[in-house]
Amino acid sequence: MDNTSHAAESSRSGGQGTFNLTSTTMQNQIHELAKTLPPPRKQNTACDACRARKVKCNQMPGQDKCQHCLSKNNPCTHFVQAATTEKKRSAAAARRPRALSTANQTSSNAPSSRGPTVVEQPTPGHAPVSPNYTTAAAFRPPHSYWLQYHPVTSHTSTRELLAYLFSPPVPSSMYHASAGITGAYVDWGGAAPRLSEESFRVEVALDLVEVYFQIVHTRLPLLNPAQFRARLHFSLYVASQSRSHSPHTPPSASSTSSFLAKSAQPQNDAHKPLHPALVATVIAWGAKFSEHPLLIADRDHNNNQSHIAKALINRARDLAEDLKVHRIPSADHVVIALLIEPMQNQNMDAADGYHGFWLMSAIRLLLDLQINHKSVMSNIQDQEDRGTMIFAWWMACLADAYRSVYYRRKPMLDDDDYDIDFYTVGPVAPEHLDTQSTQPSPREQLEFLGYYRASHALARIARQMSRQLWRPATESDGIPLDILNNFMNLLNDWRDEYLHHVGVPNNFDSGWDFVSAVTACASDATYHIMWIVLFSALDDFGIREINDLQRTGSPGHLHPKAMEVEAQKQKVMDTALASATRIAGLAGILTLNGYLKLDSAVMHNNTATRTKSARSRPQRCAGCSRRQSRASWI
Numbered sequence: 001m002d003n004t005s006h007a008a009e010s011s012r013s014g015g016q017g018t019f020n021l022t023s024t025t026m027q028n029q030i031h032e033l034a035k036t037l038p039p040p041r042k043q044n045t046a047c048d049a050c051r052a053r054k055v056k057c058n059q060m061p062g063q064d065k066c067q068h069c070l071s072k073n074n075p076c077t078h079f080v081q082a083a084t085t086e087k088k089r090s091a092a093a094a095r096r097p098r099a100l101s102t103a104n105q106t107s108s109n110a111p112s113s114r115g116p117t118v119v120e121q122p123t124p125g126h127a128p129v130s131p132n133y134t135t136a137a138a139f140r141p142p143h144s145y146w147l148q149y150h151p152v153t154s155h156t157s158t159r160e161l162l163a164y165l166f167s168p169p170v171p172s173s174m175y176h177a178s179a180g181i182t183g184a185y186v187d188w189g190g191a192a193p194r195l196s197e198e199s200f201r202v203e204v205a206l207d208l209v210e211v212y213f214q215i216v217h218t219r220l221p222l223l224n225p226a227q228f229r230a231r232l233h234f235s236l237y238v239a240s241q242s243r244s245h246s247p248h249t250p251p252s253a254s255s256t257s258s259f260l261a262k263s264a265q266p267q268n269d270a271h272k273p274l275h276p277a278l279v280a281t282v283i284a285w286g287a288k289f290s291e292h293p294l295l296i297a298d299r300d301h302n303n304n305q306s307h308i309a310k311a312l313i314n315r316a317r318d319l320a321e322d323l324k325v326h327r328i329p330s331a332d333h334v335v336i337a338l339l340i341e342p343m344q345n346q347n348m349d350a351a352d353g354y355h356g357f358w359l360m361s362a363i364r365l366l367l368d369l370q371i372n373h374k375s376v377m378s379n380i381q382d383q384e385d386r387g388t389m390i391f392a393w394w395m396a397c398l399a400d401a402y403r404s405v406y407y408r409r410k411p412m413l414d415d416d417d418y419d420i421d422f423y424t425v426g427p428v429a430p431e432h433l434d435t436q437s438t439q440p441s442p443r444e445q446l447e448f449l450g451y452y453r454a455s456h457a458l459a460r461i462a463r464q465m466s467r468q469l470w471r472p473a474t475e476s477d478g479i480p481l482d483i484l485n486n487f488m489n490l491l492n493d494w495r496d497e498y499l500h501h502v503g504v505p506n507n508f509d510s511g512w513d514f515v516s517a518v519t520a521c522a523s524d525a526t527y528h529i530m531w532i533v534l535f536s537a538l539d540d541f542g543i544r545e546i547n548d549l550q551r552t553g554s555p556g557h558l559h560p561k562a563m564e565v566e567a568q569k570q571k572v573m574d575t576a577l578a579s580a581t582r583i584a585g586l587a588g589i590l591t592l593n594g595y596l597k598l599d600s601a602v603m604h605n606n607t608a609t610r611t612k613s614a615r616s617r618p619q620r621c622a623g624c625s626r627r628q629s630r631a632s633w634i
Contacts (some may be wrong), residue, residue, distance in 0.1 A: 040107050045081065049074045052322075056282045072321065073344070073352045152276055152319055155425035158235040159198060161276045162205050164319075165283060166195040169311055188308050189297035202236060204294055210287030216285045220342075222335045222392060223385055228282070231274050275332045277323050279340045280316035288343075289598060313343050326361035329368035331385065334392050337362035341399075348407055356403055361397050363412050372418035390420065394452060401459035402465035402526070405533055410464050418534045452517060455499035458526060461490045466532070469537045478544035479537060481561065484568060491530055499527055504586060518599050521586040528579030538569060 050057035050068050052512055058067040065076035168184035185192035194200045209232060213225045287295060289310040298308045317340055320326070325333045341358035348354045370376040371393050379385040397413055404411035468474065468483050503524035512520075549559050559565070590596035 005007060048077045048080050051080055071355065072357065073355065074318075100213050124617050151323070152379045154271075154276065156276055158232065158274065158276075158279060159202070161196070161279060162201045165280055165312060165315055166201050166204070169307065187302075188311075189294070189299075189301035191294045191297040192308070194294070204292060205283055206232075206236075207292050208283045208290055211286040211290045212282045215289045219518065219599065220339065222338060222388060222395070223282075224388075227384075228274070230280070231272055234271055235274055239516055252492075272312075277316065277320040277335065277336050278332055278339075280312070280319050281336055281343075284309070284312040284316040284343060285339065316340065316603050317344075324501070326358070326365075328363045331369070331389060334365045334369070334371075334396075335360050335388070337365065338392055354407060356407070356409075359396065359399055359403065360412060362392070363400060366393055366396060372420060374420045377420050393418070393420065394456070398459045401462040401466075404470070405462040405530070409466070410470065411466055414463065415460060424480055450498075451502050451523060454494075454523060455526070457498060458494055458530070461487070461494060461530065464490070465533065465537075469533075469541075474537075474541055478542040478547040480544045481565060481568070484538065484543070484572075485533075487534055488568070488572065491527070491534075495527060499524070502525040503527065504589075514598065517593065518590065518595055521590055522599075525583045525586050531572065531575045531579045535572050538572055543569070 046057035047069060049064055049072070050066060053066060053068075060070060060461055063070060065074075068074070069076035149440065152161060169187050185195065188195075195204070209229070211225075214227075217223060217225060287306065295306055295308060298306050320336055320340060325336050335357045339357070341362070344355075344358065345353050366372065366389075369389075371389050377386060377390060380389065395420065400411050400413050403409065465487060468487075502520065504520045543565050545559055545561065546565055549555075587596060590599070
């Protein structure tokens with residue numbers, strides 16, 4: 001027996017020695033095998049925005065946001081991931097055997113010392129699928145995140161769209177989240193709880209639309225006011241009543257008749273449904289300039305900052321993304337993209353600053369529609385639609401050129417990318433402009449006065465400057481002297497040919513209206529900005545001929561053209577200083593007349609093209625940073 005048991009024990013010990021996992025050889029083999037295996041799959045790691053759009057979530061190293069959220073200026077949140085992870089943990093805990101001790105059960109049910117866990121809600125507009133998470137639902141305010149439960153589509157009624165646009169914001173505290181409608185709207189001022197009433201939402205929406213056409217439309221005439229009003233009225237009062245079993249209370253007879261008087265249109269045009277993103281964008285623009293008591297109370301409550309306007313802008317942008325405005329070519333999508341772009345943050349240094357996404361999207365849509373071809377434009381039978389598309393093209397074309405020179409980027413378009421003509425109208429005698437009962441549209445007035453051709457000529461110069469100045473060779477070597485002389489000559493030629501026609505005259509007419517004053521000031525300022533941009537590039541990069549000589553160790557004044565170079569640099573600096581003073585004076589004129597605060601993101605202070613004030617002589621041009629970030633659209 002002893003021998004038998006000893007042999008069995010030896011056999012077991014020998015077998016264990018053969019598969020000994022603690023040996024160095026076996027561990028090395030396991031390590032090499034592990035390196036050949038594929039990496040573990042990452043599951044449930046996408047952010048809320050990428051999850052809702054079903055795109056790959058690429059986390060950028062060293063960035064708090066993923067690549068998609070960074071390009072779209074979206075908040076990169078992971079609320080759905082946290083909720084689903086907690087749900088899985090709860091399910092796993094429920095499957096575990098319960099502890100035998102009642103003390104363990106008591107301790108597991110006791111609240112944590114950290115307090116209740118609250119799962120924040122996703123950003124409005126993304127509409128992710130929300131799990132049945134009790135903790136989050138317990139603190140959800142009524143009607144919050146309307147879009148999460150009723151996704152807005154192209155067929156959503158206008159009244160339902162308004163319910164989403166004016167739904168309560170994110171609760172700022174646990175008290176507000178559990179205080180019902182009044183607490184949910186507390187961040188928007190004392191008048192905001194009335195937004196829970198449908199009639200009040202309609203009243204506010206109509207007021208914001210009127211503000212848009214009074215202020216914004218005069219600078220960005222992309223819509224037909226009468227047609228838009230008629231279609232909006234039909235979708236609010238006629239279509240909603242035919243869709244509902246319980247008709248809404250119609251407005252008073254006087255308000256209805258006055259509204260319809262502004263919107264007398266053919267029946268077929270008035271019955272076309274409005275694009276939800278277009279309605280949201282127009283309302284968001286109106287909120288920026290409205291003096292409605294709701295907006296006044298909001299500004300008073302938030303230190304002259306309108307949280308309602310910010311929420312409407314964000315929701316209009318999110319809605320446009322959800323409805324694929326930037327992807328599907330259509331005339332409405334072009335207009336929406338061009339109207340959304342000026343509402344975005346224009347500061348390139350800010351975290352959510354300038355990207356030009358919607359402008360570039362509009363250009364891509366226009367190219368997909370082949371609006372850049374004269375043959376395609378001539379086939380558009382409707383005169384209003386053709387005029388809108390031509391104006392949209394020139395608006396995008398000019399903005400792309402000025403964007404490139406302001407933000408030091410290459411333009412998307414070149415001079416040979418289009419062959420269409422300007423928006424042209426029949427000849428209108430100047431003496432008839434004031435006597436006609438029906439005034440020409442803003443597009444017709446601007447074309448008659450020559451603003452299109454002047455802006456396009458300056459935009460072509462801006463494109464050339466962008467392609468020559470904003471490239472690595474120029475940054476490293478400097479600006480060639482002949483290139484500098486060419487740009488100076490081009491700007492001087494434009495001044496001699498166009499500035500006295502489209503700029504502000506020396507005897508400024510105090511009786512000018514809003515459109516005339518702002519358009520003239522914007523055209524005048526755009527020309528002077530070109531000199532500031534040229535000075536900034538010259539100050540940053542220098543002259544190539546002088547830089548080449550200095551790299552060899554020789555002083556720059558030994559160059560044969562040193563005197564000419566210094567004279568040109570001095571001329572550019574003096575002109576840039578005078579331009580900065582001119583722009584400050586134009587801004588003062590507009591401010592004095594109350595026009596600057598009403599201009600829709602055309603002239604305002606921005607720092608995209610900076611002048612360095614740390615050097616000796618250029619310190620005088622520190623004021624050159626005062627310039628417009630977005631050129632005149634016209």
